[in-house]
Amino acid sequence: MVFEGQVYTVAAINEAIGADFATDVLGIIRNDETAGLSQALADVHGKIEGRSVADVSFAPPYRNPPKLWGFGPNYHRHAQDLGTVPPPNGPGAWSRAVRNLIGPEDEIILPPQSNRVTAEAEIALIIGKECRNITPEEAPSVIFGYTTMLDMTAEDLLRENLRYAARAKGFETFCSVGPFVVTADEIDDLQSVRIATKVNDEVIADSPVSMMVRDPYWLVSYHSQMTVLEVGDIIGTGTPGAGVITDGDLVRAEVQGVGELRNRARAAR
Structure with missing residues (x-):
């Protein structure tokens, strides 16, 4: 997830709050977890370390779309x-x-x-x-x-x-x-x-x-x-x-x- 130019992994959010959000984009969509993840990120922002967008190598959001x-x-x-x-x-x-x-x-x-x-x-x-x-x-x-x-x-x-x-x-x-x-x-x-x-x-x-x-x-x-x-x-x-x-x-x-x-x-x- 990207917030104020920083990238935060869902795995880090899960670890910080003991949650079990899906760690892949397609899983997040299927589970309708966007709102919950956004709130979780707001809660832990400043408490976990992010990385600058410029320092991250991105892949496709997911490689296995149904169609x-x-x-x-x-x-x-x-x-x-x-x-x-x-x-x-x-x-x-x-x-x-x-x-x-x-x-x-x-x-x-x-x-x-x-x-x-x-x-x-x-x-x-x-x-x-x-x-x-x-x-x-x-x-x-x-x-x-x-x-x-x-x-x-x-x-x-x-x-x-x-x-x-x-x-x-x-x-x-x-x-x-x-x-x-x-x-x-x-x-x-x-x-x-x-x-x-x-x-x-x-x-x-x-x-x-x-x-x-x-x-x-x-x-x-x-x-x-x-x-x-x-x-x-x-x-x-x-x-x-x-x-x-x-x-x-x-x-x-x-x-x-x-x-x-x-x-x-x-x-x-």
């Missing part, structure tokens, strides 16, 4: 970049194998099968309550929080045939999330949150959630019409713009109020 989903194109600009238009009845959707998932500072491996890989910054939703067939108005009640995502695409394969979306996005290391999870109550105005894709020092795209074709609550409802949403599911919401990445490039996804995610691209060896 890992993406949507797109969900911004008009990105659709134009791909030479298409957003589908009228809802964006395209795809799932990924959990093995695809990487975290902050891990390497994005550029596969030899593609000559044009792009990286896309997104705000991702984390489901906190199992649900099915919910309305957009009900969606806020099932969202645990938000994290930062980088979604990679072998764009030349996708342009060859849109039916290749699963392959174009299915290479290992093609989805990164983290380093932080921000609970839904910490975002005062979701529509104003800005998402930026950056490659090295270049800002590729920077847009607020309000520029989405379909807002996050609509996406949760839409997805719940297809399948049960499980606690811990991670859902990407689309990108305002994708940047081409090559060997050695530093890719950054910045989500206002949620955090910055950094990964470097490396050619497959």
Whole structure:
């Protein structure tokens, strides 16, 4: 947990107060322990030692989400970049194998099968309550929080045939999330949150959630019409713009109020 720029482990909190909170993010979500942990941290703050955020190496919030989903194109600009238009009845959707998932500072491996890989910054939703067939108005009640995502695409394969979306996005290391999870109550105005894709020092795209074709609550409802949403599911919401990445490039996804995610691209060896 992060408080005033310091990172505190749940294990240290448990030891300080004799508690038994889950020590992994997915367990905390499943057990609905956020409020209790926040109070516990407030009680022990100053009594246990934390570490500066700058001194901590982060992994993905968890490596075993029940489902890992993406949507797109969900911004008009990105659709134009791909030479298409957003589908009228809802964006395209795809799932990924959990093995695809990487975290902050891990390497994005550029596969030899593609000559044009792009990286896309997104705000991702984390489901906190199992649900099915919910309305957009009900969606806020099932969202645990938000994290930062980088979604990679072998764009030349996708342009060859849109039916290749699963392959174009299915290479290992093609989805990164983290380093932080921000609970839904910490975002005062979701529509104003800005998402930026950056490659090295270049800002590729920077847009607020309000520029989405379909807002996050609509996406949760839409997805719940297809399948049960499980606690811990991670859902990407689309990108305002994708940047081409090559060997050695530093890719950054910045989500206002949620955090910055950094990964470097490396050619497959």
